[in-house]
Amino acid sequence: MQQKLSEFEINSFLVHCAGRHNILPLTSLCNVRCLFCSHHQNPPGVESIFLPPVSEHQFFLMLDCLDPGRPVVIGESVTRLMEGEPLTHPHFRSFLTQLRRRFPRQLIKLTTNGTLLDREMVEFLAEMRPLEITLSLNSASPAGRQKLMRDGRAAVALQAGELLGRYGILWQGSVVAMPRVVGWDDINDTLRFLAASGAACIRLFVPGYTRLAPVALRMSGSDREALERLVREWRQNSAVPLTLEPPGLTDLAAELAGVLPGSPAQVAGLQAGDVVLEVNGRPVFSRADAFEKAFALPGPLLTCRRGERVFTVRLEKKARCFSGLVLDCDLAPDELAAVAAIIERHRPSTVRVLTGELAHPLLKAAMQRWGPPLSRVELVAVPNHFFGGNIACAGLLTVGDMARALAELKPVDLLLLPGRAFDMRGRDLRGEKYSALAGKYARAVELV
Secondary structure, eight states, X not given: OBOOOOHHHHHHHHHHHHHHHOBOOOOXXXXXXXXXXXXXXXXXXXXXXXXXXXXXXXXXXXXXXXXXXXXXXXXXXXXXXXXXXXXXXXXXXXXXXXXXXXXXXXXXXXXXXXXTOOHHHHXXXXXXXXXXXXXXXXXXXXXXXXXXXXOSOHHHHHHHHHHHHHTTOEEEEEEEOOHHHHOHHHHHHHHHHHHHHTOSOXXXXXXXXXXXXXXXXXXXXXXXXXXXXXHHHHHXXXXXXXEEEXXXXXXXXXXXXXXXXXXXXXXXXXXXXXXXXXXXXXEOOSHHHHHHHHHHSSSXXXXXXXXXXXXXXXXXXXXXXXXXXXXXXXXXXXXXXXXXXXXXXXXXXXXEEEEEXXXXXXXXXXXXXXXXXXXXXXXXXXXXXXXXXXXXOGGGOOHHHHHHXXXXXXXXXXXXXXXXXXXXXXXXXXXXXXXXXXXXXXXXEEEO
């Protein structure tokens, strides 16, 4: 159900999105109807937020909360928000111009379905650089776009990639893999089309579906295995990096998914499959750690492994500039340090951390690598019974899911919950507060 919020609540939510995530939500209105849109298959009781086009006042409220040290993200969803197509906002150009005036050199990351990326729009976007576009293409055929997205302007989207490249705008393609709808040939043709059109990299998504999803949205274990094989073969035969999301990681090895064409990483000779071991002589903790170290430092020296050979390369780049490394997303040391700090503050005898099933193997490996106090923590994977289907990420867990997982376990001194499952008021997607778990399941409950 759509959640009715007062103007104050909406403004508070927008400020939270900008201040915490550096995301600028503009509207929930959309000019396509994607078959895989998650909000079409929500179970009853989900409090989703439909956002009309934000006003100028609301936009400037968010602008004041942005972190100038991080990219500004437009067009990505924030948990309960129904994200629309940002280019449909009547003041899109004005807002982007104001954003660029306030932050002249801050990277803007914009996600769009491409239906409005005509020449006039691309010319405007070229003036807004530095800019990175994610083109949610999904199919390189008009028939495929119609099946997946109900798109009547497929021709514009199919020409957008080449047009972006002509105007010097860095862009990447994204594809939600739905072989039962468009077939495997369509997926392969779309990946090749994106690469030929100039995509710097491509993101291939495994569709998430709930227990209420139609059969066409569901993927079997063999479908997932076929996608993983497709990615492995692609990385062996193509220079354009391809990532699978969610990647299903079980370790923290900083193995490259690829390198961006023409980047410092490519010039240095790095390639998919190389593993980054150290940056400037300091061991890397994870993929996220390797990426951030290489990004932050000027001319970083990377120690890498390719097969049995260990070698070093220097990336000729300035500080806080892209290295060109493409890695799957895992855990940053700062995230684990925050957990350790909470434990040190409470000094409990027993600690339990709840996580989604998807992140459990990776988080377990990270905690063991970190050592005390994290290596002594009890880590529990919580199945998502409320949504069902293949929903396994921590951000979509409910208080009910967590209580069900805790029911057969002894209470602990400290219970830590994934903060991404709750809004700024500590409520889950059904409006239940995490504080309901205190007392019965733990003496103290905190979000991380």
